[in-house]
Amino acid sequence: xxxxxxxxxxxxxxxxxxxxxxxxxxxxxxxxxxxxxxxxxxxxxxxxxxxxxxxxxxxxxxxxxxxxxxxxxxxxxxxxxxxxxxxxxxxxxxxxxxxxxxxxxxxxxxxxxxxxxxxxxxxxxxxxxxxxxxxxxxxxxxxxxxxxxxxxxxxxxxxxxxxxxxxxxxxxxxxxxxxxxxxxxxxxxxxxxxxxxxxxxxxxxxxxxxxxxxxxxxxxxxxxxxxxxxxxxxxxxxxxxxxxxxx
Amino acid sequence: xxxxxxxxxxxxxxxxxxxxxxxxxxxxxxxxxxxxxxxxxxxxxxxxxxxxxxxxxxxxxxxxxxxxxxxxxxxxxxxxxxxxxxxxxxxxxxxxxxxxxxxxxxxxxxxxxxxxxxxxxxxxxxxxxxxxxxxxxxxxxxxxxxxxxxxxxxxxxxxxxxxxxxxxxxxxxxxxxxxxxxxxxxxxxxxxxxxxxxxxxxxxxxxxxxxxxxxxxxxxxxxxxxxxxxxxxxxxxxxxxxxxxxx
Amino acid sequence: xxxxxxxxxxxxxxxxxxxxxxxxxxxxxxxxxxxxxxxxxxxxxxxxxxxxxxxxxxxxxxxxxxxxxxxxxxxxxxxxxxxxxxxxxxxxxxxxxxxxxxxxxxxxxxxxxxxxxxxxxxxxxxxxxxxxxxxxxxxxxxxxxxxxxxxxxxxxxxxxxxxxxxxxxxxxxxxxxxxxxxxxxxxxxxxxxxxxxxxxxxxxxxxxxxxxxxxxxxxxxxxxxxxxxxxxxxxxxxxxxxxxxxx
Amino acid sequence: xxxxxxxxxxxxxxxxxxxxxxxxxxxxxxxxxxxxxxxxxxxxxxxxxxxxxxxxxxxxxxxxxxxxxxxxxxxxxxxxxxxxxxxxxxxxxxxxxxxxxxxxxxxxxxxxxxxxxxxxxxxxxxxxxxxxxxxxxxxxxxxxxxxxxxxxxxxxxxxxxxxxxxxxxxxxxxxxxxxxxxxxxxxxxxxxxxxxxxxxxxxxxxxxxxxxxxxxxxxxxxxxxxxxxxxxxxxxxxxxxxxxxxx
Numbered sequence: 001x002x003x004x005x006x007x008x009x010x011x012x013x014x015x016x017x018x019x020x021x022x023x024x025x026x027x028x029x030x031x032x033x034x035x036x037x038x039x040x041x042x043x044x045x046x047x048x049x050x051x052x053x054x055x056x057x058x059x060x061x062x063x064x065x066x067x068x069x070x071x072x073x074x075x076x077x078x079x080x081x082x083x084x085x086x087x088x089x090x091x092x093x094x095x096x097x098x099x100x101x102x103x104x105x106x107x108x109x110x111x112x113x114x115x116x117x118x119x120x121x122x123x124x125x126x127x128x129x130x131x132x133x134x135x136x137x138x139x140x141x142x143x144x145x146x147x148x149x150x151x152x153x154x155x156x157x158x159x160x161x162x163x164x165x166x167x168x169x170x171x172x173x174x175x176x177x178x179x180x181x182x183x184x185x186x187x188x189x190x191x192x193x194x195x196x197x198x199x200x201x202x203x204x205x206x207x208x209x210x211x212x213x214x215x216x217x218x219x220x221x222x223x224x225x226x227x228x229x230x231x232x233x234x235x236x237x238x239x240x241x242x243x244x245x246x247x
Numbered sequence: 248x249x250x251x252x253x254x255x256x257x258x259x260x261x262x263x264x265x266x267x268x269x270x271x272x273x274x275x276x277x278x279x280x281x282x283x284x285x286x287x288x289x290x291x292x293x294x295x296x297x298x299x300x301x302x303x304x305x306x307x308x309x310x311x312x313x314x315x316x317x318x319x320x321x322x323x324x325x326x327x328x329x330x331x332x333x334x335x336x337x338x339x340x341x342x343x344x345x346x347x348x349x350x351x352x353x354x355x356x357x358x359x360x361x362x363x364x365x366x367x368x369x370x371x372x373x374x375x376x377x378x379x380x381x382x383x384x385x386x387x388x389x390x391x392x393x394x395x396x397x398x399x400x401x402x403x404x405x406x407x408x409x410x411x412x413x414x415x416x417x418x419x420x421x422x423x424x425x426x427x428x429x430x431x432x433x434x435x436x437x438x439x440x441x442x443x444x445x446x447x448x449x450x451x452x453x454x455x456x457x458x459x460x461x462x463x464x465x466x467x468x469x470x471x472x473x474x475x476x477x478x479x480x481x482x483x484x485x486x487x488x489x490x491x492x493x494x
Numbered sequence: 495x496x497x498x499x500x501x502x503x504x505x506x507x508x509x510x511x512x513x514x515x516x517x518x519x520x521x522x523x524x525x526x527x528x529x530x531x532x533x534x535x536x537x538x539x540x541x542x543x544x545x546x547x548x549x550x551x552x553x554x555x556x557x558x559x560x561x562x563x564x565x566x567x568x569x570x571x572x573x574x575x576x577x578x579x580x581x582x583x584x585x586x587x588x589x590x591x592x593x594x595x596x597x598x599x600x601x602x603x604x605x606x607x608x609x610x611x612x613x614x615x616x617x618x619x620x621x622x623x624x625x626x627x628x629x630x631x632x633x634x635x636x637x638x639x640x641x642x643x644x645x646x647x648x649x650x651x652x653x654x655x656x657x658x659x660x661x662x663x664x665x666x667x668x669x670x671x672x673x674x675x676x677x678x679x680x681x682x683x684x685x686x687x688x689x690x691x692x693x694x695x696x697x698x699x700x701x702x703x704x705x706x707x708x709x710x711x712x713x714x715x716x717x718x719x720x721x722x723x724x725x726x727x728x729x730x731x732x733x734x735x736x737x738x739x740x741x
Numbered sequence: 742x743x744x745x746x747x748x749x750x751x752x753x754x755x756x757x758x759x760x761x762x763x764x765x766x767x768x769x770x771x772x773x774x775x776x777x778x779x780x781x782x783x784x785x786x787x788x789x790x791x792x793x794x795x796x797x798x799x800x801x802x803x804x805x806x807x808x809x810x811x812x813x814x815x816x817x818x819x820x821x822x823x824x825x826x827x828x829x830x831x832x833x834x835x836x837x838x839x840x841x842x843x844x845x846x847x848x849x850x851x852x853x854x855x856x857x858x859x860x861x862x863x864x865x866x867x868x869x870x871x872x873x874x875x876x877x878x879x880x881x882x883x884x885x886x887x888x889x890x891x892x893x894x895x896x897x898x899x900x901x902x903x904x905x906x907x908x909x910x911x912x913x914x915x916x917x918x919x920x921x922x923x924x925x926x927x928x929x930x931x932x933x934x935x936x937x938x939x940x941x942x943x944x945x946x947x948x949x950x951x952x953x954x955x956x957x958x959x960x961x962x963x964x965x966x967x968x969x970x971x972x973x974x975x976x977x978x979x980x981x982x983x984x985x986x987x988x
Contacts, residue, residue, distance in 0.1 A: 093858065093903070096385055107978070116857030116905075117834065117930055120974035122981045131490065133653045133674050134476045138343055138438040143473040147654060158981065159627045159666065160641060160972035162834070162931055164857075165908055168414070168435075172653065172666060172674045176491070178984030180627050180666045180674050188415075189858055190903055191385040226390040229381050231901035233861035237848070240863045240899065243378065243919030244423070247739075340611065340656070354731070363610030363658075364587065364683055367727035369734045380900045380921050394901060405734065406874045406913065407725035407888060409587070409684055411610075414659055419900065419913060419921045425737030427874050427913045427921050436611055437656055478654035480614035484601070487616045487652065490672030494986075590879055625984065628970050632837055632932040637967040661909070662929075670985070682909075685879040720884040723875050737872065738917070 005224045006045045008066040009035045010058065012073040013050035015202040025205050030072050033207040038217060051076060058084050063091045067098060068220045071111070074104040074202065085109045093190030094234045098223025100216060103200030106161075111196070114189050115163050121181070122158035128176040130154045130199070132183050136170045141184065141195065141218045149211040155201040157181045163196070173198060184215070186222075190234045195219040252471045253292045255313040256282045257305065259320040260297035262449040272452050277319050280454040285464060298323060303331050310338045314345065315467045318358070321351040321449065332356045340437030341481045345470025347463060350447030353408075358443070361436050362410050368428070369405035375423040377401045377446070379430055383417045388431065388442065388465045396458040402448040404428045410443070420445060431462070433469075437481045442466040499718045500539045502560040503529045504552065506567040507544035509696040519699050524566050527701040532711060545570060552578050557585045561592060562714045565605070568598035568696065579603045587684030588728045592717025594710060597694030600655075605690070608683050609657050615675070616652035622670040624648045624693070626677055630664045635678065635689065635712045643705040649695040651675045657690070667692060678709070680716075684728045689713040746965045747786045749807040750776045751799065753814040754791035756943040766946050771813050774948040779958060792817060799825050804832045809839040809961045812846045813941065819850075826850045834931030835975045839964025841957060844941030847902075852937070855930050856904050862922070863899035869917040871895045871940070873924050877911045882925065882936065882959045890952040896942040898922045904937070914939060925956070927963075931975045936960040 011031035015022045026033055031048040039046040047066075049057025051073075063069075069088065073080070088110050091097045101111045106119045130151045134142050158179030164187070171184030183198035197215060200206045207213065232238050258278035262269045273280055278295040286293040294313075296304025298320075310316075316335065320327070335357050338344045348358045353366045377398045381389050405426030411434070418431030430445035444462060447453045454460065479485050505525035509516045520527055525542040533540040541560075543551025545567075557563075563582065567574070582604050585591045595605045600613045624645045628636050652673030658681070665678030677692035691709060694700045701707065726732050752772035756763045767774055772789040780787040788807075790798025792814075804810075810829065814821070829851050832838045842852045847860045871892045875883050899920030905928070912925030924939035938956060941947045948954065973979050 114857045116855045118975055118977075120972075120976065120978045122974055122979055124981055124983060126983060126987055128983070128987050131672055134478075135653055135655075135676070136435065136659075137476045137478055137481075137654055138435055138440055138473065139475065140473045142475040145476050147476045147478050156983075159629055160631055160970075160974045161629075162972070162975045164905060164928070164930060165630075165662070167906055168659070169663070172676075174668060174672055174674045176983075176985065176987055178625055178668055180668045182629065182666075187905070188383065188385055189905060193385055226385065226387045228386065228389040229384045229392050229394045229901075231381075231384055231394050231861075231903070233863055233901045234384075234859055234903045235861065236859075237861045238863055240865055242865060242867060242869070242897075242917075244917065246867055246869050246917055361610045363608045365728055365730075367725075367729065367731045369727055369732055371734050371736060373736060373740055375736070375740050378919055382900055382902075382923070383906075384901055403736075406876055407723075407727045407878060408876075409725070409728045411658060411681070411683060412661055412877075412909070415906070416910070419923075421915060421919055421921045423736075423738065423740055425872055425915055427915045429876070429913075434658070436658060476654075478614075478656070480616055480654045481612055481656045482614065484614045485616055487618055489618060489620060489622070489650075489670075491670065492988075493620055493622050493670055628972075630929065631970045631972055631975075632929055632934055632967065633969065634967045636969040639970050641970045641972050682877065682879055687879055720879065720881045722880065722883040723878045723886050723888045725875075725878055725888050728878075 004045050005043055005220060006065055006067045007038055007070060007220055008047045008049055008062060009070045010049045010072065012076050013052065014076055015074065022202050030202065030207055034070060034216060037213045038220065041217060044220065051079060056080060056084050058088065063087055067224045068100060069097060070100045070102065070216065071105045071108060072102045072200065073108045077108050080109055085113065089113060092192035096191035096225030096228070098192060098225060099194045100219050100223060101194065101196045103198060106196065114194060117164060118162045120162045122179065124156040124177060126156065126177065127153040128156055131174040132171045133174065134170065135172055136168055139168060139170050140222045141170050141215060143218050144214055145211065151199055151206060151209060154199065154204055154206065157198055191225065191228060191230065193223040195223055251292050252290055252467060253312055253314045254285055254317060254467055255294045255296055255309060256317045257296045257319065259323050260299065261323055262321065269449050277449065277454055281317060281463060284460045285467065288464060291467065298326060303327060305331050305335065310334055314471045315347060316344060317347045317349065317463065318352045318355060319349045319447065320355045324355050327356055332360065336360060339439035343438035343472030343475070345439060345472060346441045347466050347470060348441065348443045350445060353443065361441060364411060365409045367409045369426065371403040371424060373403065373424065374400040375403055378421045379418045380421065381417065382419055383415055386415060386417050387469045388417050388462060390465050391461055392458065398446055398453065398456060401446065401451055401453065404445055438472065438475065438477065440470040442470055498539050499537055499714060500559055500561045501532055501564060501714055502541045502543055502556060503564045504543045504566065506570050507546065508570055509568065516696050524696065524701055528564060528710060531707045532714065535711060538714065545573060550574060550578050552582065557581055561718045562594060563591060564594045564596065564710065565599045565602060566596045566694065567602045571602050574603055579607065583607060586686035590685035590719030592686060592719060593688045594713050594717060595688065595690045597692060600690065608688060611658060612656045614656045616673065618650040618671060620650065620671065621647040622650055625668040626665045627668065628664065629666055630662055633662060633664050634716045635664050635709060637712050638708055639705065645693055645700065645703060648693065648698055648700065651692055685719065685722065685724065687717040689717055745786050746784055746961060747806055747808045748779055748811060748961055749788045749790055749803060750811045751790045751813065753817050754793065755817055756815065763943050771943065771948055775811060775957060778954045779961065782958060785961065792820060797821060797825050799829065804828055807838055808965045809841060811841045811843065811957065812849060812851065813843045814849045815845040815943065818848055821850055826854065830854060833933035837932035837966030837969065839933060839966060840935045841960050841964060842935065842937045844939060847937065855935060858905060859903045861903045863920065865897040865918060867897065867918065868894040869897055872915040873912045874915065875911065876913055877909055880909060880911050881963045882911050882956060884959050885955055886952065892940055892947065892950060895940065895945055895947065898939055932966065932969060932971065934964040936964055
C-alpha cells in the first residue's frame with residue numbers, strides 16, 4: 001500500500017522550445033511543472049523524459065522501473081518511434097504499468113493503439129470556460145474534489161469523442177460554446193490501467209491549476225500496478241493440458 | 248493512503264450456534280474467522296457484529312465508524328430490521344462506506360436493494376470442486392493471486408445470476424457439475440463500492456482458505472471510501488441557480 | 495422482426511387537468527401526444543393508461559399484452575400503488591417488457607426500484623436551452639438523428655444523477671446555465687430493457703418536438719422484448735441436479 | 742425494420758482445400774455452410790468471399806454493399822492484406838457495418854486492431870464438451886434460446902481472454918477440462934457493432950449445430966447498421982465554431 005510509486009512524466013517538449021509565450025507559462029516544460037508537483041508528495045519518485053532524448057528517454061531501464069507513465073504530446077506524434085511505442089504497449093498490458101494520457105495525447109500512437117479507435121474529437125481554441133462535473137463520486141480519482149471544478153480559459157474538446165465506452169466515466173465537461181465532453185475516462189487493457197484526462201493545452205497554464213494537478217496525482221495512485229496474475233495469454237496463446245480428467 | 252481501514256464483519260451467527268458440525272469448523276463464528284485474519288494485518292482495525300445483538304450490532308456509532316462492512320447471512324435475511332437496512336444503505340450511497348457481500352448474502356435485504364434485481368441463482372450442495380478464474384488481471388482485488396485458484400469442496404452457485412451487469416467482473420467460476428458463475432463482481436452505487444464474492448458456505452471451511460481470505464483483504468482495501476465529493480443529489484433533488492448567465 | 499409492438503403510454507395526467515396552461519400545450523394529455531405520434535406508425539399498436547383509472551389502467555390484462563411501457567409521472571409518484579408497481583416490475587424482469595421512463599419519471603417508484611439508487615438530480619425551471627449530444631452513434635436509439643439536437647426552452651436537469659452506471663450511455667446534455675446530464679441511458683434488468691430519456695417537462699411542448707418523438711419511437715423498438723430464455727432464477731433460487739457426473 | 746440485411750460471409754477457406762477430413766465436414770466450405778443457413782431466411786441477402794479471391798473477395802463494391810461481415814480465419818491471418826483490413830476497419834467504424842468474428846478469428850488482424858489488445862487465450866484440441874450459459878437473457882442475440890446449450894465435442898478456449906471488457910457479455914462457456922470462457926461478447930466501435938462468438942473449430946461440425954447457426958442469425962440482425970449520425974470526428978478532428986456566443 002504505502003510503497004513508493006515511480007512516475008515518469010513524458011513530454012514532447014517542442015512547443016516550449018519554439019514559442020516564447022509558451023515557455024513563459026512552462027519555463028521548465030509541461031513535464032517539469034507536473035514532475036515538480038508530484039515530486040513534492042513523498043510517495044512519488046518522479047523522472048521526466050522527452051521526445052528528443054535518445055529513445056525518447058524511454059529506455060528499457062527507464063520503462064522497467066516506471067509504475068506510471070504520464071504522456072503529453074501534440075505536434076509530433078508521428079516522430080515517436082514505433083519500437084518505443086511497442087515497448088510501452090507491452091509494459092502496460094503485460095507488465096501492468098499505468099498510463100495517464102493528457103489532453104492532445106488523445107492522438108498519440110500509444111493511446112490510439114490501446115483504444116483501437118480513431119480517438120478523433122472536435123476542438124476550438126477560443127479561451128472559453130470549461131466546467132468539469134464529477135459523475136463517479138466514489139472513484140479514487142475524485143478524492144478531495146467537490147461536485148465540479150472550473151477552468152476559466154481553455155481549449156475546447158467536444159463530442160463525439162471516438163473512443164470505446166470507458167470502463168468508468170469520471171468527468172463530463174461543459175463548455176461555454178455549447179459542447180460537452182467525456183473528460184475523465186478509465187480503461188483497463190490486459191494488466192494495465194489507463195486514464196485519459198482532457199485538460200492541458202500548452203498555451204494556457206492548465207498544469208498550474210491545483211485541481212488539475214490533484215486529479216493527476218489521484219490518477220497516478222489509481223493507475224499504479226498491483227502485483228496481480230500475469231496470464232501468459234497476454235503475450236501468446238498457450239496450448240494447455242486439461243485440469244480435469246476427460247472421460 | 249496508509250491510514251487505518253475500519254472494518255466491521257457482520258455475521259448472522261445462527262448456523263454456528265445451532266449446528267455442532269458447523270461450530271466445529273467455525274468455533275468463533277464465520278465473523279470470528281474473518282476478523283481474526285484481517286485483524287492480523289496492521290492496516291485494518293476490525294470489529295464484529297451479529298444478528299442477535301441489539302440493532303444487530305450496527306448502531307449509528309458503529310456504522311459511522313465503519314469504512315467497510317462485510318456481510319454474511321443465510322437463513323434469517325428477513326429478521327434483519329428494515330430500519331437498520333435503511334441506515335446501512337444511506338451509509339453506503341451517501342457516506343461512501345464499502346460493502347463486501349459474501350456467498351448466501353446474495354439474498355440479503357441490503358444487497359437486493361442496492362442491485363434492484365432479484366439476485367436469484369441456481370445452487371446445489373454436493374461438495375463439488377470450484378475453480379475461480381481471474382478475468383481482470385490488473386484489478387486490485389486480484390493482488391497476489393495467480394491465474395486461478397481452486398476450492399476443493401463447496402456448494403455450487405450457477406448462472407443465470409440475476410444481477411445488473413457488474414461494473415467490473417473479476418472472477419468467473421467453473422464447477423465440476425457443469426455450471427459457471429460470475430463469482431467476483433464490483434458495483435458502484437452513489438459514493439459507495441460494493442463487492443460480491445461467491446465462496447463461503449457455512450458447512451465447508453471456506454473462510455480458512457488462504458486465497459479466499461486474501462481476496463477479502465484485497466476487497467476491503469479496494470472498497471474503503473475516498474474523501475471524494477458528496478453530491479446533495481444522492482439524498483435529494485436540489486433546485487439550483489444557474490452557474491452561467493441566461494441570456 | 496416485423497411483428498407488431500404493443501405499447502402502453504402511461505401518464506399521471508394531473509397537471510393537464512389542473513392547469514389550463516398545461517392543458518393548452520397537451521389538450522389530449524402528455525400520453526395522448528405520444529400515443530398519437532406512435533399510433534401513426536404501422537408497427538405500433540398503442541394504448542394509454544393513467545393514474546386515476548382503476549388499477550391505474552394497468553390491469554393484468556393490459557400488462558400481459560404490453561411489450562413496451564412508457565412512463566411519465568411527476569407530482570403523484572406516491573399515489574401509484576405498490577401492488578401495481580410489483581406487477582410492472584415482474585413483467586419487466588421476468589416477462590421481458592421494455593420500459594421507457596421520461597423526464598420526471600426518474601423519481602417514480604418503478605424506476606427507483608429497478609435502479610436501486612436514489613435517482614436524485616439537480617434541477618431548475620428557467621426555460622433555458624438544452625443541446626443533446628449523441629455519444630453512441632451506432633445505437634438503434636439514435637437512428638435518423640444527427641450529431642446533436644436542441645430543445646430551445648426546457649427545464650434543466652444536472653449531474654450528479656444518482657443512478658448506476660448505464661449499460662449504454664446514448665445522450666449527454668449541455669445546458670445554457672452551466673450543467674451537463676446523462677440524458678439517454680440504457681439499462682438491462684433480468685429479461686427487460688429500460689431506457690431513461692430526460693426531455694419532457696409538462697410546461698414546455700417537448701412531446702411535440704419531432705426529434706424527441708423520434709427518439710421515443712426508436713427506444714420503443716429497442717426495448718421491445720425478444721423471445722429469449724426465461725431463467726427460473728429471476729423469480730427464485732432453484733436447487734438443481736448436476737449436469738455432469740461428480741466423481 | 743423489415744429491410745433486407747446484406748451479409749457477406751468471409752472464410753479463409755484453406756483447411757477445407759488441404760484436408761479431406763475437414764472437406765468432408767464442410768464440403769462447400771465453412772462459408773458455404775453459414776451462407777446456406779442464412780440464405781434460407783428471407784430477410785438476409787448473402788454473399789461469400791474467401792482469402793484467395795482477388796482482394797480477398799472484399800472489393801469496395803462488395804464492402805460498400807455489406808451490412809454485416811462474418812469472419813472466419815485461422816492459419817493465414819498474416820496473408821490478409823493490410824490495405825483490405827484498413828478498408829474493413831473504416832467501413833465498420835465510419836460506415837456502421839457490423840462484424841461477427843467466429844472462433845479462431847480472435848487472432849485476425851481486424852479483430853485485434855479493433856480491440857487494441859493481444860486477443861490471446863488458452864486452447865486445447867481434445868474434443869471435449871462445452872456448455873454455453875446465457876448471462877444476458879434479454880439480449881436479442883439470445884432470441885429463441887434456452888438457459889444454456891451444449892456442444893458435445895469441440896476445441897477448448899480458456900481464460901484469461903485478453904480483450905477489453907465487452908460492452909455486453911452474452912455467453913460464458915463451461916469446459917469439461919476445467920476452464921471457462923467469455924464466449925459471446927458485444928463491442929461498439931465508432932458507428933459499428935462487433936460480436937465475437939467462440940464456437941467454430943474446423944475439425945468439428947460446429948457450423949451445422951442448429952443453435953450455433955441461430956446465434957449467428959440473431960447476431961447478424963443485432964449487428965446490422967442503423968441510419969444514425971455519422972460524426973466527422975471518427976475520421977478526423979474538425980476545428981469548429983462555437984454554437985453559443987462566447988462573452
